[in-house]
Amino acid sequence: MPRKSQKNVWKNEINDIIRGACGGFLFGIPLLYTMEVWWIGSLAKTQFIMMAIALMFIVVYLLNQIEGFRKRRYRWLAHQAVMDTVEAIAIGIACSTFVLLLLQELTPETSLKESLGKIIFESVPFALGVALANQLLGDTENSNGKGQGSDRENNTTKNKGDGLHATFTDVGGTLIGATIIAFNIAPTDEISMLAAATSPPWELAMIAASLLISYGIVFEAGFSNQQKRKEQKGIFQRPSSETIMSYLVSLLAGAFMLWFFQKLTFSDPWTMWLDHTLVLGLPATIGGAAGRLAI
Numbered sequence: 658m659p660r661k662s663q664k665n666v667w668k669n670e671i672n673d674i675i676r677g678a679c680g681g682f683l684f685g686i687p688l689l690y691t692m693e694v695w696w697i698g699s700l701a702k703t704q705f706i707m708m709a710i711a712l713m714f715i716v717v718y719l720l721n722q723i724e725g726f727r728k729r730r731y732r733w734l735a736h737q738a739v740m741d742t743v744e745a746i747a748i749g750i751a752c753s754t755f756v757l758l759l760l761q762e763l764t765p766e767t768s769l770k771e772s773l774g775k776i777i778f779e780s781v782p783f784a785l786g787v788a789l790a791n792q793l794l795g796d797t798e799n800s801n802g803k804g805q806g807s808d809r810e811n812n813t814t815k816n817k818g819d820g821l822h823a824t825f826t827d828v829g830g831t832l833i834g835a836t837i838i839a840f841n842i843a844p845t846d847e848i849s850m851l852a853a854a855t856s857p858p859w860e861l862a863m864i865a866a867s868l869l870i871s872y873g874i875v876f877e878a879g880f881s882n883q884q885k886r887k888e889q890k891g892i893f894q895r896p897s898s899e900t901i902m903s904y905l906v907s908l909l910a911g912a913f914m915l916w917f918f919q920k921l922t923f924s925d926p927w928t929m930w931l932d933h934t935l936v937l938g939l940p941a942t943i944g945g946a947a948g949r950l951a952i
Contacts, residue, residue: 672877677726677745677787679874681752683947684786686940689756689779690842692850698775706777710746713781718742720788727791742788749784750776759866759939761854827949831903834948835910839941843914852932860935867907867942872900874946899949904938907945911937 688694701709721741726748754776757763763772842848855863876896912934915921921930 673727680790681783681786685783698778699771701774717788745787749780753779830948831906831945834944835907835941838944844918871946907941908938911941
């Protein structure tokens, strides 16, 4: 029995970390495509970096008192809020470091001071997103337990003859979410800059990261009614096929936005289209995942 209880504790902790990380990606990914933040971080002095950490701790602590990223809240325990704040900042730092490495804004040639500045300044929105995870896309399944059974029953009955509609609804939600997140990023010079430095192995890594983050947001993070999504019927309604379909739709949306803003033209080689679309595909996919949960 104690072993089972310990296993559940670790499972809940992992789920909380996944939820927090996904909230960080939803909130922090747009700022990671802003070169001004890269420059500010790389040129920041040590005392300014320390001040940024202190301010981040205070804001995240206050947000954790309101909601946080855990399903179970312990607002009356001050030490728990402090621990959650430290964990939220650690998740934010880990996520921002991962994406900066993926975008090759951090390389082995980058100095330690420059790397630290970039990571800290980019981790601020990620940490805020972690603390706001439950507020961004709350778990309606748990928060409304009384109607859970009847909602699931009605949903199953409805989906028996409505699979095609559910599929089109997911495509529409993906397009809306991808456009909201990526539309402000598509016209910037950062896409061209990042695409120029991207090699085929990093493109594969970007594809894998996009798919994993999208899957985590929709099916693992505990946002919205995940069980209902897994039971939903449609052409691409299995978690794996839905994730791949949503990624392809997000890539198409990203390519269209790049063409719309004249960052790509039909005379450009297909390799240029591929590089630029994959770079913009990461934030577009994250937005598309949020869009599917919001519908």
